[in-house]
Amino acid sequence: MAIESPELPPLVSLRGVRFAYGEREVLRGIDLSVHRGQVVAIMGGSGCGKTTLLRLIGGQLKATGGTVEVAGHDLAALGNADLYALRRRMGMLFQFGALFTDMSVFDNVAFPLREHTDLPAGMVRDLVLMKLQAVGLRGAAALMPSELSGGMARRVALARAVALDPMLILYDEPFAGLDPISLGIIGQLIRRLNDALGASSVMVTHDVHESLGIVDYVYFVSEGRIVARGTPDEIRASTDPFVHQFVNAEADGPVPFHYPAPAIAEQLGGGVG
């Protein structure tokens, strides 16, 4: 599957990364690396800080502590122009696609090509049709985003994310809200595009079964820390209580079912006595 080359430094590397929204600390010391060619999943419950982690890798947020390195560049040290130069080599798939609603499918995919290259119109057209062919939507090129189903919009957004053949693709909840067929299609596309482009991918998700089938490595995040890591096989065999709860979708465990509250006996019947 993945072309792992231990002699090369990782493409993405986070060391002791901390992040806080004002007073609220979301990440409390994250160490994580993504090697070239790998598809890595970051998993965790809703609100555990995994989307924040993706934003840090994309340079949309700046870490309050630790270092985030992408392709050897420390993101904190990059100016706006350098960050934009780096982002031209990244693609990102947003949770609901974030297609430009005033443009057709074709123009959406052509957008990065037109903005960043001076290619002649004929070549842009061929490239766009090839990208759309890769996600199976060449026939939908003339449609507007409002005419697409959720799964189709996600695939168009994926074609747009890989339009410039990025070295790193970021996925924010690529499986959220999809039917089982679309879900399988997106999963396969993520793996196939990653391998065909020789890219690396980071995927934030809470869909355990779909992800374990396609990724090379998994990090589990809970309460701002990495609580478990491993290859899909290691994760499936893990006896770690958190991983066990997550993989088997158990309601209660290390992640409590109840939001912190005073003891129920104190709260109930309070009006009577």
Added chain:
Amino acid sequence: MSGLANFLRRIGAMAVDGVWRLGFATRFLGLVLLYSGQSLRRLPLTIREIYFSGVLSLLIILVSGLFVGLVLGLQGYDILQRFGSSDALGTMVALSLLRELGPVVAALLFASRAGSAVTAEIGLMKTTEQLKAMDMMAVNPIARVVAPRFWGGVISMPLLAAMFSAMGIFGGWLIGVVFIGVDDGAFWSQMQAAVDVRYDVMNGVIKSFVFGVAVSLIAVFEGYDCTPTAEGVSRAITRTVVSSALAILALDFVLTSFMFRGQ
């Protein structure tokens, strides 16, 4: 006592908040101007916005201008004939429109027709993460989305105000000359003699340009700054219309007091 203290505190908080927002908007204007070079080099982007803000506002501007002119014709004739100077109707209609009503009413209409649409569009692009997606594609959303809409508004506004005034003068002529029977020659010749290009027309154009900057800045700023929810977008649209109206009327007073002091 604590009620009064709370009341004062709320007023204080509102004032501080207002000053902060004004500061943010000014800094935002700086950013828009900074990235305007990039977007003006790609003229089709701005021309598209002139179409959406300007051309699509034409109908409401022309119809409103006509009605305002018709009313001016009726009211003006009614007042002027008391002094036996109904021949001055053309002058009165033209001066009221060119100096005040054209720029002000056109700007108010522009804010509610085009300004609100720009706020809604940018706000929804923010809500659906389109601006973030653009930023992640290394395309600056201020240069690509905001600046063209800002300049589209700034360029459209004086043109719309001019059309409004022209239509209004036509309305005044229609009522005064065609229906009431004021002398056609007197109507136009008095207007020609009394209206000064620099003093009356240019000052009106300057006003409409200033209003164009104010309305466009408010519209793009409120959209870009909105809370990315359905409620946040709706509030931003309301704020655009309300703040634009207040800004237009306040700026009109300031500009008028500098421009028209009697020759």
